[in-house]
Amino acid sequence: MTRTLKFFEALREAQDLCMAKDRSVYVAGLGVPDPKGIFGTTLGLKEKYGSQRVLDMPLSENAMTGVATGSALVGMRPIITHQRLDFAILAMEQIVNQAAKWHYMFGGKGRVPLVIRMIIGRGWGQGPQHSQSLQSWFAHVPGLRVVMPTTAHDAKGLLISSIEDDNPVVFLEHRWLYGIADEVPEGLYRVPLGKARVVRPGTDVTLVATSYMMLEALRAAEVLRDSGINAEVIDLRSLRPLDEDTILTSVRKTGRLVVADTGWKLFGASGEIVALVAEKAFRDLKSTPARVALPDLPTPTSPALSDHFYPRSGEIAAAALAMFGRECPRSLFDAPKGRRLDQPDSSFTGPF
Amino acid sequence: MTTGPALARTPSAAGDVALRLYRDMLRIRMVEERIAALYPEQEMRCPVHLCIGQEAVATGVCATLEPRDYAFSGHRSHGHYLAKGGDLKAMMAEIYCKATGCAGGKGGSMHLIDLDAGFLGSTPIVGSTIPIGVGTAFASAMRGEDRVSVVFFGDGAAEAGVFYESLNFAALKKLPVIFVCENNLYSVYSPLAVRQPEGRSIAGIARAVGIDGAEGDGNDAEFVHRASVEAVRKARAGGGPSFLEFSTYRWREHCGPEFDNHIGYRTEQEYLEWKNQCPLERLRQKLLDGGKASRGSLDSMAQQLDVEIEAAVRFAKESPFPEPSDIGMHITAEARR
Numbered sequence: 001m002t003r004t005l006k007f008f009e010a011l012r013e014a015q016d017l018c019m020a021k022d023r024s025v026y027v028a029g030l031g032v033p034d035p036k037g038i039f040g041t042t043l044g045l046k047e048k049y050g051s052q053r054v055l056d057m058p059l060s061e062n063a064m065t066g067v068a069t070g071s072a073l074v075g076m077r078p079i080i081t082h083q084r085l086d087f088a089i090l091a092m093e094q095i096v097n098q099a100a101k102w103h104y105m106f107g108g109k110g111r112v113p114l115v116i117r118m119i120i121g122r123g124w125g126q127g128p129q130h131s132q133s134l135q136s137w138f139a140h141v142p143g144l145r146v147v148m149p150t151t152a153h154d155a156k157g158l159l160i161s162s163i164e165d166d167n168p169v170v171f172l173e174h175r176w177l178y179g180i181a182d183e184v185p186e187g188l189y190r191v192p193l194g195k196a197r198v199v200r201p202g203t204d205v206t207l208v209a210t211s212y213m214m215l216e217a218l219r220a221a222e223v224l225r226d227s228g229i230n231a232e233v234i235d236l237r238s239l240r241p242l243d244e245d246t247i248l249t250s251v252r253k254t255g256r257l258v259v260a261d262t263g264w265k266l267f268g269a270s271g272e273i274v275a276l277v278a279e280k281a282f283r284d285l286k287s288t289p290a291r292v293a294l295p296d297l298p299t300p301t302s303p304a305l306s307d308h309f310y311p312r313s314g315e316i317a318a319a320a321l322a323m324f325g326r327e328c329p330r331s332l333f334d335a336p337k338g339r340r341l342d343q344p345d346s347s348f349t350g351p352f
Numbered sequence: 353m354t355t356g357p358a359l360a361r362t363p364s365a366a367g368d369v370a371l372r373l374y375r376d377m378l379r380i381r382m383v384e385e386r387i388a389a390l391y392p393e394q395e396m397r398c399p400v401h402l403c404i405g406q407e408a409v410a411t412g413v414c415a416t417l418e419p420r421d422y423a424f425s426g427h428r429s430h431g432h433y434l435a436k437g438g439d440l441k442a443m444m445a446e447i448y449c450k451a452t453g454c455a456g457g458k459g460g461s462m463h464l465i466d467l468d469a470g471f472l473g474s475t476p477i478v479g480s481t482i483p484i485g486v487g488t489a490f491a492s493a494m495r496g497e498d499r500v501s502v503v504f505f506g507d508g509a510a511e512a513g514v515f516y517e518s519l520n521f522a523a524l525k526k527l528p529v530i531f532v533c534e535n536n537l538y539s540v541y542s543p544l545a546v547r548q549p550e551g552r553s554i555a556g557i558a559r560a561v562g563i564d565g566a567e568g569d570g571n572d573a574e575f576v577h578r579a580s581v582e583a584v585r586k587a588r589a590g591g592g593p594s595f596l597e598f599s600t601y602r603w604r605e606h607c608g609p610e611f612d613n614h615i616g617y618r619t620e621q622e623y624l625e626w627k628n629q630c631p632l633e634r635l636r637q638k639l640l641d642g643g644k645a646s647r648g649s650l651d652s653m654a655q656q657l658d659v660e661i662e663a664a665v666r667f668a669k670e671s672p673f674p675e676p677s678d679i680g681m682h683i684t685a686e687a688r689r
Contacts, residue, residue, distance in 0.1 A: 026494070052494055053494075057521075058517070058521055058524065060514075060517030060518075060520065060521060062483070062513065062514050062517060063482075063483040063486070063514050063517030063518045063520075063521060064521065066481075066482070066483025066484045066486070066487060066514065066518065067483050067484075067486050067487035067490055067518070067521060068487060069483075069487055070483065070484035070485060070486060070487020070488040070489075070491070070501075071487040071488065071491035071494075072487075073472060073473075073484070073487070074422070074472075074488050074491045074492075075491065076491045076494070093477065093514070094480065094483065094514075097475070097477050097480060098475065098477075098480055098481075098484065102473070103683075103684065104458055104682045104683055105455060105459045105463050105475070106455045106458070106459060106463060106465045106473060107453070107454075107456025107457070107458045107459065107682060108681065108685075109454075109465050109467055110465065110467070110472070110473065111685040112685075113685075142683050143683060143684060145684070165687075166684075166685035166687060166688065167684045167685050
């Protein structure tokens with residue numbers, strides 16, 4: 001008996017099941033118990049588990065990350081939620097200097113089972129300070145895990161794995177995925193951290209994508225199919241640990257690589273994956289790898305500008321077509337029918 | 353048994369408190385003097401921040417705690433670690449960066465830990481263990497455990513944003529945490545006067561946030577002890593956090609074994625005035641005057657400590673360094689289940 005849940009419902013169910021199973025799990029974050037419940041992901045949890053375990057917090061991101069870390073050191077399993085990744089920047093000291101390093105710098109004494117949920121997104125005027133995809137910052141730091149689910153199924157399984165993991169996990173949720181439904185099994189199940197997923201098998205070019213960009217990569221694969229190119233699409237799911245095997249196995253087969261990331265191109269996750277392939281599978285490459293990621297500028301607010309900021313399936317398909325010396329039809333970059341570019345689908349209305 | 357807690361960790365009989373405080377302070381003083389003497393050998397390959405002159409705060413506070421209580425500190429943490437019952441050999445070995453060190457050589461002097469003693473860690477980003485200590489108190493409160501968390505930090509921490517954030521949350525949730533501020537007037541070479549407005553006490557900031565406590569002479573171990581007894585009592589009774597600010601003075605340089613009064617950031621005169629208020633000498637005189645100890649008994653106490661310290665130094669020096677293969681261990685915690 002299959003059942004579908006939306007991405008946000010899957011996240012809520014993961015937390016619900018973990019809280020029911022383990023009394024040491026608690027959820028804290030600005031707005032967690034409020035009527036909107038972090039876009040629905042924490043709705044009902046306070047009623048079920050009480051305000052001691054499902055709590056709002058002061059606007060003290062850095063200290064609250066330390067509080068969560070301290071409680072984790074003595075056996076609690078906190079989940080901290082930031083409604084925008086940009087707010088978590090205030091907690092970088094505690095995340096990078098303390099939580100990430102605690103286990104190592106004390107020679108294995110002390111563990112920090114901590115999940116830090118951060119919401120990323122695009123469009124609808126999110127602008128310079130409400131939209132940043134800084135996964136490469138976190139992925140740069142030894143001791144952290146960095147997880148980016150794309151499907152509702154993976155969102156639930158990865159969040160359960162993250163809560164049960166004994167390390168600090170940065171869990172990045174893309175706002176444009178929240179309303180997308182998927183088959184989601186009931187009960188506890190785990191999607192392992194550090195395992196990418198081949199979403200669409202193919203033979204001619206490997207499209208490695210993170211988070212929402214995986215959906216754009218799937219659309220690009222459809223375009224490429226129409227041009228006789230069979231693309232393999234990989235949903236990275238975790239940046240750290242990085243599933244090198246799945247990426248290298250695919251590129252060794254296809255000989256071509258396009259990486260699509262929600263973050264900036266310069267010094268970003270996409271460059272890391274290209275470097276991995278260059279170092280370990282260079283001789284298998286048939287053409288120069290390509291990155292499809294954000295241009296080197298802050299996020300503009302106006303849709304008239306942001307329409308030219310966020311890459312889409314067209315850029316991914318164009319990068320792959322170029323590897324085959326194919327023409328790139330202008331129609332690749334047409335706006336999708338029935339929606340503006342600053343919304344995930346026509347049903348979406350602001351505010352975020 | 354030459355290592356282990358300074359004295360029994362059970363509350364001392366009333367008459368023993370002063371003697372215990374003196375012994376704990378003397379132990380810290382002698383350990384650090386030994387570190388200062390050995391440091392020029394260049395075998396301790398990490399920075400050391402000595403607390404000589406400030407021993408009364410660590411001992412006065414920790415003498416009121418149980419092993420089940422938690423303590424955290426910052427870069428100048430030898431005294432807090434030892435007073436809380438941290439293993440001396442493991443600390444010495446850590447300062448010598450050896451595999452037998454309390455952090456396996458991964459931390460050094462600024463990263464001390466002894467879980468059995470309830471010393472949960474010291475880290476050298478000023479102010480950063482304050483929220484972590486609030487976090488252990490939060491866990492204790494959620495679980496209804498009878499534990500007190502103590503965080504030691506200096507005057508500079510009060511300038512960090514996380515200080516306010518942490519106090520606010522502790523006050524909000526009435527957590528069993530004691531904030532212990534050792535105000536030694538300097539952050540490295542920067543005097544308080546260039547960092548905080550004149551006439552405002554750090555304890556005053558805490559009161560404004562909603563946390564009462566005490567402030568006063570941090571070189572009077574018995575005063576520190578009395579203030580801490582009250583704070584611990586309040587925390588255990590569910591009365592919430594306390595803030596203790598103690599005035600004291602670091603005798604030696606900010607980092608390293610030398611004296612640095614000649615380099616121009618403070619005066620020899622100021623140093624001598626504080627040295628004249630030595631916490632050990634003051635209590636020693638009191639013990640002798642009150643007939644609680646004799647010169648002979650205190651000499652013999654020092655001799656015993658010397659034996660313990662020499663054994664710890666020997667242990668540290670003779671211990672092996674970590675294996676090169678240890679470099680990749682403990683980056684992330686492996687699953688236990």
